[in-house]
Amino acid sequence: MNDDYLWDSSGEPDPEIQKLETALGRFRHQDREPNFPEVMPFAKPRFWQRVLPSRWSLGFGLAAATAVILLIVAIGILQWSQKQGVTSGPGWDLESVAGTPRVESGAFGKRAKAGKLGIGQTLVTDSHSQATISVAEIGTVNVEPNTRLRLMAGGKGRHQLALERGTIHAFIWAAPGEFTVDTPSAIAVDLGCAYTLHVDNSGAGLLRTTLGWVGFKLDDHEAFIPAGAVCATRPKVGPGTPYFEDASVSFRDALSKFDFAAKSPEERSAELGKILAEARERDALTVWHLLARAGEPDRGRVYDRLATLVPPPSGVTRDGILRLDPKMLDLWWNQLDLGDVSLWRTWERSWSRDKTSGK
């Protein structure tokens, strides 16, 4: 495959890609600009338009009457929502998608479609309600039914939710590490851009990344989940080992037992053997994580398997990996080409600082 041609159409044309371009070109966007409103919704009128309305017409009268009615309705909604406990001050914008989501004790879906989620407030959806949160200027979070979450922080450069139970879909375009979600068993750290996070009633969670990659952390236990991969987490255990969803069933079964079910080192070692035997090149993601998760006696064979899937880069030695040298582990991770680990380390440092200073 000619990568230059695939990248920017330069170099020698790749016939395979050209053929695909020709076939798929029939679906291409047809360049017709649609009819957008002639009057832009927030256009500022010119001075003379404000002072001397040029058309004393029925249209002008109707527009003015509509504006007055809208103003009265808006004031009514505002007063009602304040009575109901929906914050109107600083916070994240909420929009009801279905049913009547509740912020603290106030339902905002029935009459007012929009509300605010203030810092410290809890949003709850029942089995019929859904909501969308606009996360300051950094993205959106869609909240599925039967979800309970709290806004922990919404300041500059730090946006934090706590998901107690339920499901959210996050689409985030903030700088990596700015948006985090606490769950009962791990913290999910956005490293850009989109993922789904589910927490059940026991506090166990599942994170599925659809775009970019996400970090999952409990104490020193961490997992990196790139697009197409998932990672389970359990209370008191933390994140399991991430894997690509297209891995074989036996691979995933063995991994689940290794992470959460195996009780003795022997059982874990047996499951590890199955995982390593089944691992494809793409499963280097999983095998890299196993370096730090396997017991010391097993680490050598994890190294050997990973080395066959993705050869260690220069500067990485077997001895160094066996003693879990952090720099070497990071170097090898970067070699997998799934995301730059320095983004994660930067977040980790600032997070540790905040934790130490009690922020």
Added chain:
Amino acid sequence: MSTSPSPQSSDDASLVVAAREGDRAAFGGLYARYARMVHGILLARVPHNDVDDLVQDVFLRALPRLRDLRDAAKFGPWLAAITRNCANDFHRQTRTIAAATDSLSEDEAELPASKPAPAAEAAMILAFVRNLPNAYRETLILRLVEGMTGPEIAARTGLTPGSVRVNLHRGMQQLREKLSQAAPDTSIQPQVRPGKNSTVQDKNGLRGRNEP
């Protein structure tokens, strides 16, 4: 994902500022720049027949929200997120997530024994692209369907060039594998020759990696 400011984003910023002031031509300028991106992101997620209407919906949805976008240079990533949300809303409303691949899911996307008509072949290839992981299919559709280059995709979506390059490369690899498995006797079948991981080219110009 953050990227350093580029001439592209500063141009966008001036258009966004003008559009906020009610300059319809400026909004038209943003449409001209971003329609292909929006179309491609939607095509990766919703049935083809609904994409054109949704493109207009996305821009109509973005228009009144422009004032909420404080960093005008981030218009592209912001619009991309609105587009993805719009696709999600489409599925919520229609409850036909399974139909996202039109009437042709990957399981159904087996080619007939004889050479398929160009339209059917194109639909089949699109179905395969749309069954790739999200990150790959979106980037690949922007490249192969919308004709955007890698640097353009990065500039428009806010992804880093490195991520786009990786998505393109891996997406293309996976697409080739899927096509080679599904099309043993047709024009898009890659020719298989001995030798692990070797890349070969067939008589029709499509290449595939040999399986061990």
